[in-house]
Each structure stands twice: as C-alpha cells, then as structure tokens.
Amino acid sequence: MGRGGAKRVDEQPPTTSSWVEQQLLTTTQHLHSFTQTLKFLLLNDSKSRKKLDNMPSEKETTPPLHISISGSDAEGHETPKTPRSSSGWDGKLRVEKKLELANPEALSDPEYSDDENVIPGETIDADEDLLDDYPLDTQEIDLVHARVSSIPSLRLERFQKVARLCLRQNSIAEIESLSSLSSTLTDLDLYDNLIAHIRNLDSLINLTNLDLSFNKIKHIKHISHLTNLTDLYFVQNKIGTIEGLDGLTKLRNLELAANRIREIKGLETLVGLEELWLGKNKIVEISGVDALKNLKILSIQSNRIREISGLDQLPQLEELYISHNALTTFSGLSSNTSLRVLDVSNNRITSLKGIEHLKELEELWASYNKIMDFNEVGEVLGDKKGLTTVYxxxxxxxxxxxxxYRNKVRLALPQVIQIDATFVRVS
Structure with a gap:
C-alpha cells in the first residue's frame, strides 16, 4: 500500500486457492505440534510406554494434502470449486436416510401408550431399605416422592397390619404384590405415578379409598368387585369413557376431572353417590345423572356446556360448580331448591333472573359474566337471608x-359479609 492509501500495482489480491492452502498449512502445523506434545507426555508416564509403541508415526497422522481449488467453466473462465482432498472427499458427511416405526405394536394394541415405555428417572436400587425404620405392626406406610420404582421390591409381606399405603409421586408403572395386605388394606394411594393399566386388585376387597390420579390410565377396568369403595379418584388421566363402575353402590365420592370425557354415562348403579367431579373435560350436556338421588355436589366447570339441564331429578343438590362454560341464562334450576353454593363464573350470563326461588342460597359466584343491571342485585337476591358471599x-x-360498586352492593345486600375476595368491614 502506497502513501495516501493508494494501492500499488504489484499488490495482487489473494486468490481463493492461496487462502485455503494457507489455512490447511496452519492446521497441519498445529496438528504436528500437538503430536509432539502428546509424545512428550507419554514418555514421562511409565504406564503409557506400551501405548507409544502402537502410535502411528507423524507421517501416518499427517498425510500430504493435495487440494483441488478451482476449475473452468464452458467458456474457459476460472471458477471457484469446493476444496477436495487427494481422494476426492469434499469434507461433507453423508448419512443414508431411513424411516422406521418406533412403536409398531401401537397398530394392533388399542390400549398401547407411549408413556408406558418412558424410562423412569433416578431410582433407588434397594427400595426395601426405605421401610427398615417401620415397625412390623405398623398400620400406615407413607412413601411420598421416595423414588420407588417397584412395589415388589418394598417386600410389603413383612407388614401384616397395614391399613393405609401411600406411594404418591414415585415411578411405579405396575400395580402388583399387594395380595399380602388384602385382609387389612383399606386405603391405597398411587397418585402421580406411571401406571397405564389397572391390574392386580382382585384380592383387595376391603378397599374403601383408591386414588389413581395423575397417571396414564385410559380405561376404567377391574374395580367393579371393590364393592366397599367409598372414594375413587381418577383425576388427570386419559379416560375417555365412564365405565366399569357397576356394583360400586357404596361409592360416595367420584373424581374424574381433567380427562377426555365427552358424555356423562355409566353412573346408573351409583345410587349412593354424593359428590361427582367432572371439571376440565369435553362435556357438552348435563345428562345421565337422574339416578343419583343423593347427589349433593356436582362440579362440571371448564367444559362446553351451553345451558343448565338434566338436574330436575336432583332435589338434594346443594353445590353446583359450572364456571368456565358457555351459559347465557340461569334457566334449568327450578327443581334445585336446596342449592347453597352456585358458581357460574366466566360464562356469558346477562341477567340474574332465574334464581329467585333459591331461598337457601349462601354463596353466589358470578364473576366475569355480562350482567349489567344493578337493580337486579337487590330484586333477585335481597330476600336471601342466608346469603353471605357474592362475586x-x-x-x-x-x-x-x-x-x-362495593358500597352499592352493601346497600342492596346488607346481609352479605364478603364481596368478591374482600370481607365487608363491620361498622
């Protein structure tokens, strides 16, 4: 470069060929330096001398490089090309593409679940050691989040008086080895495990409480013989149909929230049922509950219901949770005069009319609807002497x-002690 930044005529810009050759030369020098350093280290290690004899020589590790950089097009002009070694390799690794079905058994097994093959997290090799501190006559075993991967490894046959077994939040994939507890076990809690199929409960006829929530279950099977059950939990599974409950006449509480249920059915024999929880499913209509004469609590929030219906045969109903649906009116509650709690939050209701007859009402949750007329607050709810909470x-x-807003509600409903999430200040 001359003075003033002018380029000299004899200074030619580097070609692609010379630049690549320079880079390859630098790499070769670095590789040679690394080889010499490695030899020095091995010579100072008596245990590695034998390895040194088997090392390839410098000539073998750094073969001469012959690079082809440029070529000519049809008109004879020089054109850049991809660098290639003397063997013709362009430096690109090519892998043959293949498509293979990882789970061919899914084509023939309707109950197949990929989750069944999930490798559990870290587990304890000897699960039985977890129970070393339990006396042999204990009536309750509680192993929550203890990394238990197998029930047989616990050696539960040692314990002859266990009434409650809690194995929540573990990595159990199979229900097994519980027959030794059949005469005493009444409460089995397997919440949050990896169970995909209900099996091996045949001998547990004394069970009154069974919790299989937060598992991978698709079908309710093999429990109809558990006629002493009073509480049954299947929250957050993959259940699409209510089935397999025939004979559970003593069942008092059934929880099926957060599943894939589209229709309420299969409950005809549950004549003793008092609580039914069906929130967060895909239900479009309230039906199939006529036989539940003793039902006191119905939770069916976060579904796809457009109107309240099918409750005419439930005069004992005390609590109805039907928030996060698509309701537009309060119609359909004419027979439910025992209602104490009514939750219709997050719907599209435009008027309070339709609940005038609910004289026993204590709590009305109606947040985030489209109710505009403030006069209806006093007209519809003013005579509800037991009303304590409104939203x-x-x-x-x-x-x-x-x-x-708050002062107007207090004046219209002086009996109320809580407005939304705030208690009314007592003067």
Whole structure:
C-alpha cells in the first residue's frame, strides 16, 4: 500500500486457492505440534510406554494434502470449486436416510401408550431399605416422592397390619404384590405415578379409598368387585369413557376431572353417590345423572356446556360448580331448591333472573359474566337471608362504576359479609 492509501500495482489480491492452502498449512502445523506434545507426555508416564509403541508415526497422522481449488467453466473462465482432498472427499458427511416405526405394536394394541415405555428417572436400587425404620405392626406406610420404582421390591409381606399405603409421586408403572395386605388394606394411594393399566386388585376387597390420579390410565377396568369403595379418584388421566363402575353402590365420592370425557354415562348403579367431579373435560350436556338421588355436589366447570339441564331429578343438590362454560341464562334450576353454593363464573350470563326461588342460597359466584343491571342485585337476591358471599367482579355492573360498586352492593345486600375476595368491614 502506497502513501495516501493508494494501492500499488504489484499488490495482487489473494486468490481463493492461496487462502485455503494457507489455512490447511496452519492446521497441519498445529496438528504436528500437538503430536509432539502428546509424545512428550507419554514418555514421562511409565504406564503409557506400551501405548507409544502402537502410535502411528507423524507421517501416518499427517498425510500430504493435495487440494483441488478451482476449475473452468464452458467458456474457459476460472471458477471457484469446493476444496477436495487427494481422494476426492469434499469434507461433507453423508448419512443414508431411513424411516422406521418406533412403536409398531401401537397398530394392533388399542390400549398401547407411549408413556408406558418412558424410562423412569433416578431410582433407588434397594427400595426395601426405605421401610427398615417401620415397625412390623405398623398400620400406615407413607412413601411420598421416595423414588420407588417397584412395589415388589418394598417386600410389603413383612407388614401384616397395614391399613393405609401411600406411594404418591414415585415411578411405579405396575400395580402388583399387594395380595399380602388384602385382609387389612383399606386405603391405597398411587397418585402421580406411571401406571397405564389397572391390574392386580382382585384380592383387595376391603378397599374403601383408591386414588389413581395423575397417571396414564385410559380405561376404567377391574374395580367393579371393590364393592366397599367409598372414594375413587381418577383425576388427570386419559379416560375417555365412564365405565366399569357397576356394583360400586357404596361409592360416595367420584373424581374424574381433567380427562377426555365427552358424555356423562355409566353412573346408573351409583345410587349412593354424593359428590361427582367432572371439571376440565369435553362435556357438552348435563345428562345421565337422574339416578343419583343423593347427589349433593356436582362440579362440571371448564367444559362446553351451553345451558343448565338434566338436574330436575336432583332435589338434594346443594353445590353446583359450572364456571368456565358457555351459559347465557340461569334457566334449568327450578327443581334445585336446596342449592347453597352456585358458581357460574366466566360464562356469558346477562341477567340474574332465574334464581329467585333459591331461598337457601349462601354463596353466589358470578364473576366475569355480562350482567349489567344493578337493580337486579337487590330484586333477585335481597330476600336471601342466608346469603353471605357474592362475586360480581368483571361484570358490567362493576366495570361501569368501580369506585361505587362495593358500597352499592352493601346497600342492596346488607346481609352479605364478603364481596368478591374482600370481607365487608363491620361498622
């Protein structure tokens, strides 16, 4: 470069060929330096001298490089090409593409689940050691989040008086080796494990409480003989149909929330049922509950219901949770005069009319609807002497005058002690 930044005529820009050759030369020098250093280290290690004899020589490790850089096009002009070694390799690794079905058994097994083959996390090799501190006459075993991977490894046959077995939050994939507890076990808790199929419960006829929530279960099977069950939990599984419950006439509480249920059915024999929890499913209509004469609590929030129906035969119903649906009115509650708690939050209801006859009402949760007329608050709810809690937040009657909202509710409903999430200050 000359003075003033002018380029000299004899300074030619480097070609692609010379630049690549320079880079390859530098790499070769670095490799040679590394080889010499490695030899030095091995010579100072008596245990590695034998390895040195088997090392390839410098000539073998750094073969001469012959690079082809440029070529000519059809008109004879020089064109850049991909660098290649003397053997013709361009430095690109090519792998043959193959498509292989990882789970061919899924084509023939309708109950197949990929989750069954999930490798569990870290486990303890000797699970039985977890019970060393338990006396042999213990009535309760509680191993929550203890990394238990296998029930047989616990050697439960040592314990002859166990009434409650809690194995929550472990890595158990199979229900097994419980027959030794058949005469005493009444409460079995396998919440949050890796169970895909209900099996090996034949001998546990004294069970009153069974919790299989947060597992991988698709079908309710092999429990109809457990006629002493009063509480049954299948929350957060993959159940699509309510089935296999025939004979459970003593069942008091059934929880099937967070599954894949589209229709309420299969409950005809559950004449003693008092609580039914079906939230977070895909139900579009309330039906199939006519036989549940003793039902007191029905939870069916977060579904796809557009109207309240099918409750005419449930005069004992005390609590109805039907929030997060698509309701537009309160119609359909004419026979449910025993209702104490009504939750219709997050729907599309425009008026409070339709609940005038609910004289026993204690709590009304109606947040985030489209109720606009404040006059209805006093007209519809003013005579409910037992009413203690109301939620109207997110409705037009609150959003139009948020500063005056609470005082107006207090004046309209002096019996109320809680408005939304805040208790009314006693003067």
């Amino acid at each position: 109207f937040e997110g409705n037009g009657l609150q959003l139009r005058a948020p500063a005056l």
